[in-house]
Amino acid sequence: MNAITFLSPVNEQIKLVEERMREQADFAHADLRAAMEHLIKAGGKRIRPSLGLLVGNMLAAPLEKLVTLGAAVELLHTATLVHDDLIDGALLRRGTPTLNARWSPPATVLTGDFIFARAAKLAAETDDLRLMNLFADTLSIIVNGELTQMFSARGLIDRDNYYKRIYAKTASLFEMTSHAAAMVSPANDEIIKCMREFGYQLGMAFQIVDDILDFTGDQTSVGKPLGSDLHNGLVTLPSIYFAESNPTDADILSLANGGWTNHDNMTRLVDNIRASDATRKAMQEAENYIDRAIACLGNIPQSAERDALENLAKYVVDRKI
Numbered sequence: 001m002n003a004i005t006f007l008s009p010v011n012e013q014i015k016l017v018e019e020r021m022r023e024q025a026d027f028a029h030a031d032l033r034a035a036m037e038h039l040i041k042a043g044g045k046r047i048r049p050s051l052g053l054l055v056g057n058m059l060a061a062p063l064e065k066l067v068t069l070g071a072a073v074e075l076l077h078t079a080t081l082v083h084d085d086l087i088d089g090a091l092l093r094r095g096t097p098t099l100n101a102r103w104s105p106p107a108t109v110l111t112g113d114f115i116f117a118r119a120a121k122l123a124a125e126t127d128d129l130r131l132m133n134l135f136a137d138t139l140s141i142i143v144n145g146e147l148t149q150m151f152s153a154r155g156l157i158d159r160d161n162y163y164k165r166i167y168a169k170t171a172s173l174f175e176m177t178s179h180a181a182a183m184v185s186p187a188n189d190e191i192i193k194c195m196r197e198f199g200y201q202l203g204m205a206f207q208i209v210d211d212i213l214d215f216t217g218d219q220t221s222v223g224k225p226l227g228s229d230l231h232n233g234l235v236t237l238p239s240i241y242f243a244e245s246n247p248t249d250a251d252i253l254s255l256a257n258g259g260w261t262n263h264d265n266m267t268r269l270v271d272n273i274r275a276s277d278a279t280r281k282a283m284q285e286a287e288n289y290i291d292r293a294i295a296c297l298g299n300i301p302q303s304a305e306r307d308a309l310e311n312l313a314k315y316v317v318d319r320k321i
Contacts, residue, residue: 006312007045009304010053013067017049020071024118035099035111039078042096048173049074051202051312052181055195058305061185065126069184072122072135073177079115080142082108087146088232131180138176141168154233155255157243162236166207167200174203194296198309201293206316208286211236212279215270227270233260237285239269241278286317 007014018040025036049070056066084090085098086108092098100108116139123135145168153161178199182192214229215238229236235243235255243252251259251269260266273279293313300306 006054006308006315007050009057009308010050013053013057013063014046014049014070016067017046017053017070017074018043020067020122021075024071024075024115024122028114031107032111032114035103036115038102039082039099039115042094043074043078044094046070046074047206047312048077048177051174051199051309052177054305054309054312055178055198056181056185058300058303058309059182059185059187059191059195061181065128065184066181068122068125069131069177069180072119072126073173073180075115075119075122076135076139077173079112079119080146082112082115084146086112087150126184128184130183134176134180134183138172141172145169145172149234153235155235155258155260157235157240157252157255159240162240163204166204166211170207170210171200171203174206175199178202191300194299198293198296201289201296202313202316205286205289205293205313208237208282208289209317209319212238212282212286214238215274216279227266227273230260230270230273231263231266233258237282238273238278241281242269242273242276245276245278246272283317290314290317 021040022036025033028036052070052073053066055061056069057063081093082099085093086100086105089100090098091101099111103111120135120139123132126132145165148168149165153165175196176199179192179196182195187195211229214236215227217226225231230239233255243249246252249269249272251265251272253259254262254265290313294310297306297309
């Protein structure tokens with residue numbers, strides 16, 4: 001599935017979102033403006049604001065609110081990436097140097113803080129208290145999830161923990177985006193609930209595929225060594241499937257006792273997972289999430305935006321990077 005397929009109805013509106021993002025640094029320090037420009041140019045396919053624009057346009061929401069929401073969502077996402085890259089010590093993202101590869105840790109933290117603040121200001125500019133509360137709750141979920149991952153997830157093989165982590169890390173923002181876009185439209189409560197569910201299912205699938213690509217993707221395109229999550233002690237869905245099929249594997253058993261710190265053992269485990277059917281099983285689970293997402297569109301009248309949302313859902317499990 002080509003990304004162009006789902007982006008085409010909102011191509012021009014995404015430009016408005018990016019312009020709104022740039023405006024947030026207009027009166028900031030020159031280095032901060034440069035950092036913002038670097039981050040915007042390094043941005044991906046703008047899937048989250050595209051999701052909000054497609055849902056909102058489909059439901060006849062005001063364009064100005066959708067652009068503001070899209071900029072707020074993408075800035076929130078960008079700020080989390082800035083802090084994540086610093087925490088992880090990542091020097092590349094999507095093949096481009098991260099901010100912390102160029103700046104000191106204090107400057108990187110402050111830049112992330114500034115972006116969080118501007119994202120919150122944009123959310124407030126929608127003049128919708130429900131949306132502002134939703135935005136704040138989502139940020140809390142993301143931060144709490146990151147702390148939980150740091151302190152209580154290393155080496156843990158647990159499905160429930162995994163699903164909670166990927167909801168906090170990724171699906172919560174997808175859910176908030178589609179929910180908020182529907183909230184600012186004239187849609188009824190049933191449709192708003194469906195759009196929230198669509199975002200949730202889409203976001204869960206998106207992170208599962210990301211975790212699969214950590215084992216199967218092209219290292220240059222992914223922008224980090226393959227199997228890096230496992231080398232950092234984070235057990236994702238392919239590892240869980242492998243563990244369930246190989247409960248006596250020595251490397252799997254070692255995870256509970258800090259075995260993930262042994263580079264050679266984890267390299268062997270990554271190779272064994274890659275050679276197994278664990279990634280295929282994980283992909284089937286991601287596809288099930290996408291099937292449920294598409295089912296959420298069942299009662300929505302046919303339109304270019306509805307078709308684009310379905311194509312977006314299919315793209316999530318078709319993408320290679």
